[in-house]
Amino acid sequence: MTTRLIGLDWGTTHLRAYRYGEAGAVLEHRALSYGIRQLPSGGFAQAFDEATAGWPNAPVITCGMVGSRNGWRETPYLDTPADVSRLAHALTPLSLPDGRTLHLISGLRDPERPDVMRGEETQIVGVLAQHADMPWSGTLLLPGTHSKWVRITEGVVTGFATMMTGELYSLLSRHSILGGASAEAAHDDTAFQQGVHAARDSGAAGGLSNLFSARALMLDGALTSDAVPSYLSGLLIGDELRAAIAAGWADAALPVQMVGSAALCQRYADAAGVFGLRLRPAPENTTAQGLWQVATAAGLIDHASARVPTP
Amino acid sequence: MTTRLIGLDWGTTHLRAYRYGEAGAVLEHRALSYGIRQLPSGGFAQAFDEATAGWPNAPVITCGMVGSRNGWRETPYLDTPADVSRLAHALTPLSLPDGRTLHLISGLRDPERPDVMRGEETQIVGVLAQHADMPWSGTLLLPGTHSKWVRITEGVVTGFATMMTGELYSLLSRHSILGGASAEAAHDDTAFQQGVHAARDSGAAGGLSNLFSARALMLDGALTSDAVPSYLSGLLIGDELRAAIAAGWADAALPVQMVGSAALCQRYADAAGVFGLRLRPAPENTTAQGLWQVATAAGLIDHASARVPTP
Known part of the structure; x- marks a missing residue:
């Protein structure tokens, strides 16, 4: 051809x-x-x-x-x-x-x-x-290292915001006091949801002002060190959703269309329910x-x- | 003796x-x-x-x-x-x-x-x-790697919150896409204040959801790469103050007593004016x-x- x-x-x-x-x-x-x-x-x-x-x-x-x-x-x-x-x-x-x-x-x-x-x-x-x-009109979400929230008005990109969620997760897991999980640590959905709820409950202060809770919960025995990455992931993704709602990029009445890898989009969808948001997955590439x-x-x-x- | x-x-x-x-x-x-x-x-x-x-x-x-x-x-x-x-x-x-x-x-x-x-x-x-x-009753602020906001009620510690401001600054300057300033980069007060204002204006979404602005302003020519660390410092300290106010640890009517190094306390005091807060310095050690x-x-x-x- x-x-x-x-x-x-x-x-x-x-x-x-x-x-x-x-x-x-x-x-x-x-x-x-x-x-x-x-x-x-x-x-x-x-x-x-x-x-x-x-x-x-x-x-x-x-x-x-x-x-x-x-x-x-x-x-x-x-x-x-x-x-x-x-x-x-x-x-x-x-x-x-x-x-x-x-x-x-x-x-x-x-x-x-x-x-x-x-x-x-x-x-x-x-x-x-x-x-x-x-x-099409609505909001697109491209989650990732530098997540993008994109406003589309009749097929035109009319504005967007970047949140460094993926990069923060990587920095905090690899280089901070919140690191230290073993290489075998698997995703822990309970800890993830605990992180999402902590972000939602942080209100206007914001979940990122509460990052140290991951450390305190671990020292307290409420989180194993291998569950810390999942908690952190929930806290960061949850806070991205909280901030997006606060800044008017998303609300419960407006479905958001995601674009990205299926695994990552699934995490965002798992977190979205806590905020009453609907996030629709889209083709990967x-x-x-x-x-x-x-x-x-x-x-x-x-x-x-x-x-x-x-x- | x-x-x-x-x-x-x-x-x-x-x-x-x-x-x-x-x-x-x-x-x-x-x-x-x-x-x-x-x-x-x-x-x-x-x-x-x-x-x-x-x-x-x-x-x-x-x-x-x-x-x-x-x-x-x-x-x-x-x-x-x-x-x-x-x-x-x-x-x-x-x-x-x-x-x-x-x-x-x-x-x-x-x-x-x-x-x-x-x-x-x-x-x-x-x-x-x-x-x-x-x-004494009031709020103590111990700024640093893990800043502490401490509520004191008649000489008793009745509650506190940790914010990882100093550690985030170090991670972002050293390991993230926001790094890259030269070793000679000096403190730039204009960029610092710009960061503080960005944190204040972020409202409920929070200044940390807007970290990428440091990158965008640099690409835009509005910040030199050597001014990025000062902007980031202003954004992070500003967001700590914003979150502390939102969470009820500080308000304009209540003076906050700082404890820490004179240089760091001065940065916090410089940022506090933008929020109408009074931060009093205390002896270092x-x-x-x-x-x-x-x-x-x-x-x-x-x-x-x-x-x-x-x-």
Whole structure:
């Protein structure tokens, strides 16, 4: 089948390459460990060559940290409100040694907060493409190292907030006085729910002001040291939900659509009930779809192949 | 002069030894790096011998992590409410090889929260001794790695809360995406105040839900990377104050008495104005006084020397 597009999702620790055929069908998918902080000796060009080795010539589009200050070519942040069309019109071209052109997708900036994202904008475009007939409004939640709460108004990103929940969990488990669980410690749902409730009951002070409770409960014998990570996870995810409600990103009347790994989304869904929130899971990897959508809107793909075939 | 007491403030990373004469006068003071996590090859006994080498025989009292699970002898936590008299009646004796006895002061536990302290209880006794004639009521703030907000009711510790502000600052500056300032970065008061205001303006969501703003402002050019630590310090200290007000530990009508290093207390005082709070500084090291007070209340010192001479 004809290759219509090559798409790269290029982050800090990963490089995923997609080869697309007609109508955005992914014909082949490769995952390499060449994130922008762990490149091979030949740098970006070598990583690109390896990721696309043997693939036919086709337009190339990328998203993620490859467009950051420490990436291959820095691209500016686009201010919200922004949608697929604005992203498509703001691609940054980079000429490759072999004469081809790489098109970099910009990140987004919320001028109201301030806040930034890079890579997630493409994931969001991929989710919204599923609602292309009837532009979607609501809140998207992309949980992770830097969780994003994203307000969508009729298919347009109108604002967003980042919470460093995943990074805080990693820092506290690995480097703080709250660490020290054994490597075999399994998820403990009772401790997780205890953490979620502690976050909810923290009220306006906030669950993060109560992090030390993990230590006190352990010294008290109320938590085993192996249950501390689950308690901490519940406290941090619970506090993210508490803060999101307090800041108006979520409320019980408005379903929130999650985008992310099934395991992590399940944790958030487990915590959400305590707050009376409904969090709906979504397909895991929507970046591949998003890359295709932006390329299509930018006219990188010829019209006939871009159109989704009508049955 | 006669040695009436030897007092040890023995923490995780430090060992301070005091030799007292009449009426609690400190005749000599030694500081060693033998915290309980960095003992010499001969362990606790060797550290003790070095700290007190050449000092006459006298009763010995200690406070701090030396009484923790990983210390020389574990002592239980005393539940609040607690005061100097309860601490004095709950000393844990440890017989030394040379026949002497070391008396360990217990930490405190707040059964309502739950929360614990170990070492600070002695510092608190030292502060309160300054108000012995008229038992003091109010809030004490001991800022630091694990900041303590302590409610005192007529000289009795009736409750407390720990916030991990100092540890979070250290983790985020050293290990997170918010690190990366140069070693020469100096304190930037404008950035500090910007962080304090961000915490205040975060409302019920809380400043810690807005940590990523440090990154966004830096990428935006609104903060230099060397100003990020000051912004982060302002955001974290500001959020500690915001949470303390929200949880009822402090309000504008009630002056809060700080106990801690002058430099750190100054930062807290700088932040407090934004919240309309008054934070009063106190003498830096009140642990030495606290050790003497507990020893006196426990009857370790004979009556004549314990009495403070009347002018």
